[in-house]
Amino acid sequence: MKRAPATADAVVIGCGVIGASVAFHLALAGLRPVVCERADLAAGSSGACDGLVFLQSKKPGLHLHLALESQRRLEALRAMVPLDYEYLRCGGLVAIGDEAEHEAMRRYVAAQRDSGLDVRLVNGPEARRLEPALSEAVIAAAYSPLDAQINPMRLTLALAAGARQRGARIMPRTAVTGFECQAGAICAVATTRGTIRTRTVVLATGADTPRLAALLGLDPPIRPRRGQLLVTAPQRQILRHCLISARYIAVKYDPALAARSGQSVSMEQTARGNLLLGSTREFAGYDRNTTVDGIQAIAAACTHIVPVLKQVQVIRAFAGLRPWTPDGLPLLGPVPAVPGLVLAAGHEGDGIALSAVTGALIAELIVNGRPRIDLNDFDPMRFSAPASAEAAANGVSP
Amino acid sequence: MDTEPCDVAVCGAGPAGLAAAAVLGRAGLDVRLLDENPLPGGQLLRRSRKPTRGGLDPARRQGLRLAARSKGQNFYGKPLQRVIGIFADGEVLAVDAGHRLVRLRPRAAILATGARERYLPFAGWTLPGVMGAGAAQILVKAHGILPARRLVVAGAGPLLYAAAAETAAARGRVLAVLDQAGWREHWHLALALCRQPTKMLQGAAYLIRLQAAGCRVRCGWRVVRAEGRERAQRVVAVRSAPRGRPSNETMVFSADGLAIGWGLVPNLELAQQAGCRLVHDEHRGGWVVDTDAALQTSRPGIFAAGEVTGIGGGAKALVEGELAAFGVIDYLGSRLGGQVAARRRWLNHRRRRELSLGRALAAVTRVPPEALAGIPDDTVVCRCEDVTMGDIRRAVFSGADSLSALKKTLRLGMGICQGRTCGPVVLDLLALLTRQSPATLPPFGARAPIKPVTLGALAEGRSP
Numbered sequence: 001m002k003r004a005p006a007t008a009d010a011v012v013i014g015c016g017v018i019g020a021s022v023a024f025h026l027a028l029a030g031l032r033p034v035v036c037e038r039a040d041l042a043a044g045s046s047g048a049c050d051g052l053v054f055l056q057s058k059k060p061g062l063h064l065h066l067a068l069e070s071q072r073r074l075e076a077l078r079a080m081v082p083l084d085y086e087y088l089r090c091g092g093l094v095a096i097g098d099e100a101e102h103e104a105m106r107r108y109v110a111a112q113r114d115s116g117l118d119v120r121l122v123n124g125p126e127a128r129r130l131e132p133a134l135s136e137a138v139i140a141a142a143y144s145p146l147d148a149q150i151n152p153m154r155l156t157l158a159l160a161a162g163a164r165q166r167g168a169r170i171m172p173r174t175a176v177t178g179f180e181c182q183a184g185a186i187c188a189v190a191t192t193r194g195t196i197r198t199r200t201v202v203l204a205t206g207a208d209t210p211r212l213a214a215l216l217g218l219d220p221p222i223r224p225r226r227g228q229l230l231v232t233a234p235q236r237q238i239l240r241h242c243l244i245s246a247r248y249i250a251v252k253y254d255p256a257l258a259a260r261s262g263q264s265v266s267m268e269q270t271a272r273g274n275l276l277l278g279s280t281r282e283f284a285g286y287d288r289n290t291t292v293d294g295i296q297a298i299a300a301a302c303t304h305i306v307p308v309l310k311q312v313q314v315i316r317a318f319a320g321l322r323p324w325t326p327d328g329l330p331l332l333g334p335v336p337a338v339p340g341l342v343l344a345a346g347h348e349g350d351g352i353a354l355s356a357v358t359g360a361l362i363a364e365l366i367v368n369g370r371p372r373i374d375l376n377d378f379d380p381m382r383f384s385a386p387a388s389a390e391a392a393a394n395g396v397s398p
Numbered sequence: 399m400d401t402e403p404c405d406v407a408v409c410g411a412g413p414a415g416l417a418a419a420a421v422l423g424r425a426g427l428d429v430r431l432l433d434e435n436p437l438p439g440g441q442l443l444r445r446s447r448k449p450t451r452g453g454l455d456p457a458r459r460q461g462l463r464l465a466a467r468s469k470g471q472n473f474y475g476k477p478l479q480r481v482i483g484i485f486a487d488g489e490v491l492a493v494d495a496g497h498r499l500v501r502l503r504p505r506a507a508i509l510a511t512g513a514r515e516r517y518l519p520f521a522g523w524t525l526p527g528v529m530g531a532g533a534a535q536i537l538v539k540a541h542g543i544l545p546a547r548r549l550v551v552a553g554a555g556p557l558l559y560a561a562a563a564e565t566a567a568a569r570g571r572v573l574a575v576l577d578q579a580g581w582r583e584h585w586h587l588a589l590a591l592c593r594q595p596t597k598m599l600q601g602a603a604y605l606i607r608l609q610a611a612g613c614r615v616r617c618g619w620r621v622v623r624a625e626g627r628e629r630a631q632r633v634v635a636v637r638s639a640p641r642g643r644p645s646n647e648t649m650v651f652s653a654d655g656l657a658i659g660w661g662l663v664p665n666l667e668l669a670q671q672a673g674c675r676l677v678h679d680e681h682r683g684g685w686v687v688d689t690d691a692a693l694q695t696s697r698p699g700i701f702a703a704g705e706v707t708g709i710g711g712g713a714k715a716l717v718e719g720e721l722a723a724f725g726v727i728d729y730l731g732s733r734l735g736g737q738v739a740a741r742r743r744w745l746n747h748r749r750r751r752e753l754s755l756g757r758a759l760a761a762v763t764r765v766p767p768e769a770l771a772g773i774p775d776d777t778v779v780c781r782c783e784d785v786t787m788g789d790i791r792r793a794v795f796s797g798a799d800s801l802s803a804l805k806k807t808l809r810l811g812m813g814i815c816q817g818r819t820c821g822p823v824v825l826d827l828l829a830l831l832t833r834q835s836p837a838t839l840p841p842f843g844a845r846a847p848i849k850p851v852t853l854g855a856l857a858e859g860r861s862p
Binding site: 041047272295303311318 | 847
């Protein structure tokens with residue numbers, strides 16, 4: 001068994017898409033980070049999710065701003081990594097099913113346009129002209145030509161390979177067992193392959209973050225939220241765009257709409273022709289099993305919007321654990337209580353879309369002391385301050 | 399749609415499932431026997447066009463009796479019910495011939511999902527005309543179609559001789575049977591068969607029939623190449639190198655059909671999806687379902703019987719089916735009159751005998767490392783996703799040292815068959831290329847649906 005190096009400029013824990021991106025950007029800045037991954041690359045949520053780089057589903061404001069920046073970087077990164085990650089700017093549609101959703105989307109689209117997103121509402125017939133497979137149940141849609149899709153597993157592997165080329169050391173099947181601190185600051189990471197001395201540790205551990213943070217006496221408010229997805233056999237082109245239902249946005253940001261019944265939907269057709277259909281959002285602890293209920297709900301919702309899918313064969317269902325946070329925004333930045341510790345986790349369903357910008361900003365934070373974009377909204381400590389405790393309590397609780 | 403309660407769901411109506419269902423039915427339990435085929439009997443009893451009582455093999459004779467009897471029972475009312483998953487809450491999900499879901503909530507389940515053939519890739523194995531030995535047998539027996547004008551049968555294990563002999567019996571031309579195992583391995587098999595004279599007789603009958611039909615039977619030879627423009631036209635075999643000595647002896651056959659198979663691997667998908675623990679045992683065919691003495695898996699209430707607990711043939715499956723049924727009856731707290739204890743003792747004794755036969759079978763069908771190492775780089779290994787041997791070698795060389803890493807890197811096993819065809823051989827390849835023990839390399843994971851099912855079937859009766 002290969003031993004871990006004795007020292008490292010930085011240790012990144014977790015080699016999902018976020019950990020790989022942080023390692024890549026650190027290596028790009030000239031550091032030699034070591035990545036400790038408990039299992040295989042992309043073994044967690046990055047290997048069990050859809051590949052949407054959907055801008056329309058991001059909260060207007062800084063969240064959307066980050067997503068736009070991330071997409072620009074994902075396009076530029078293609079030339080810097082040794083593996084193609086099937087990035088395709090296919091444009092995206094948000095399918096609207098009734099008048100209440102339509103009304104909510106009018107407000108939402110207006111706010112997004114104010115934030116600088118190229119997005120517009122189209123009526124039912126125009127939506128079907130854009131996407132002929134849509135059923136009459138879709139009364140309108142929001143359309144943005146900027147929405148894209150990607151192969152998230154390939155993206156993770158590509159970033160990891162790019163990081164390795166630039167001097168990062170990536171260690172799969174290396175579990176972190178503890179931390180050593182000196183005067184409160186991190187000085188070493190203990191792993192199953194030996195102890196690594198370092199002053200900087202990045203937790204990029206997604207839904208598993210609470211378990212590792214607990215080793216340092218911390219309890220960041222990240223909880224696993226299960227998302228089940230279905231994969232179909234490869235098909236000729238059925239979908240021209242990637243697609244979500246307005247309920248998807250409602251479930252994320254609008255508690256009034258979220259309370260109504262029905263399954264939110266995301267759909268994309270991959271480069272290979274398989275359709276990826278999702279996705280549930282359930283609090284079920286760390287259980288990664290699929291359920292009859294989840295599978296049926298996705299099948300019913302997807303065939304309702306795209307009826308031709310009824311004849312298509314499902315070859316697999318899987319589930320991943322999204323790192324949920326109370327306000328739907330990730331935890332990015334240093335933890336003052338433990339000098340040397342940086343959090344890069346809690347992206348819930350946005351990890352793939354925000355991967356590039358997250359890695360870049362965390363690397364800037366570590367190398368220059370401050371990132372180019374102010375990360376205050378994503379401060380990991382925002383929930384522990386008394387003022388924001390109420391806000392946290394108002395969110396969905398597991 | 400609501401789930402329907404019942405006492406026991408038996409998944410698979412081969413010999414193990416039939417034997418289990420018969421005992422459970424006698425105990426007065428509400429049993430559902432689920433199978434994706436139109437007729438009960440599984441692969442072993444796949445019906446020939448001519449009515450048969452099973453010939454010499456006592457397992458086939460008993461199996462056919464059970465199958466005939468099962469049709470009168472209410473538990474096998476509907477054929478073509480394909481089980482696609484067993485979930486954490488115990489629900490068994492199946493889909494019927496009309497693409498409708500069948501949802502059962504049994505108090506216990508028996509997994510009797512049988513086995514499939516193991517294939518070894520070689521140059522030209524994807525050419526039309528190359529088929530599984532089992533497929534050749536089905537063509538001849540069930541449909542009365544000869545697999546080729548001039549057939550070569552190659553690989554390892556007793557199924558080759560059965561496929562060849564049945565093709566010859568249907569007046570098909572079989573040029574040769576090329577068995578990769580040498581005389582030494584066959585000697586061990588013969589010793590194990592000494593205690594089973596009927597199997598020995600059947601083997602002898604196959605050989606006599608092949609001899610009479612002018613077929614060459616060669617041990618210690620393996621196929622390395624199928625050649626042809628649009629379909630197989632020539633088959634090239636080499637003599638296996640005993641104890642690593644290189645050999646350049648070759649044989650070339652002008653054949654338009656090649657039937658292949660390297661023994662069997664258990665169909666573990668349902669057990670894996672249900673969360674049953676697996677165990678690696680090279681004497682039982684690699685990864686198999688782990689059970690206790692009563693054949694209960696690591697998941698309480700879920701039992702396993704037949705090839706899924708270790709490759710051993712039809713007689714073992716019949717014995718285990720009955721044993722698993724007794725286990726279920728105990729588990730449910732039901733009672734069965736008569737001499738159950740004596741019967742169980744006798745069954746356990748029989749089971750040990752069949753397991754020793756399984757060990758000999760495993761030795762005969764073991765794939766030698768040089769056969770794996772000799773696969774050319776341009777040979778396709780994963781047929782669904784077009785992944786070649788070279789792709790695998792390069793990925794392993796750049797650090798992908800587990801099945802899941804290979805899958806993420808190459809899409810290997812992500813296609814329509816979900817790794818059922820290439821999975822077992824890729825595990826062997828990976829063990830060889832990375833010098834790891836096969837016991838440390840877990841197989842592909844399995845998730846519901848374990849076989850394809852339409853979205854329409856899954857969505858039926860459910861509001862969006």
